[in-house]
Amino acid sequence: MSSPRLSDLPNGAPATVTGVSSSSAQADGQMLRRLAELGFLPGEPVQVLRRGPGGREPLAVQIGETLFALRQIEAECVEVSVP
Secondary structure (H helix, E strand, O other): OOOHHHHOOOOOOOEEEEEOOOOOOOOOOOHHHHHHEEEEEEEEEEEEEEEEEHOOEEEEEEOOOOOEEEEEHHHOEEEEOOO
């Protein structure tokens, strides 16, 4: 069974980043490096705060103490564990 992804979390659910990996052909190495540079690193607490209109993009995500807006494809690259 594959790890849950940040994009799978309901709004407000706490999780911990376990890794960043390509989820589709559209996700390239540059995107994965950018996510790591933003702080999406193993062990970091993460939470989806809310989603855009209609429950879609962008996703307002808190990683540590910082708030980011991610596209769906970016959120699909972040593997998480849920307590």
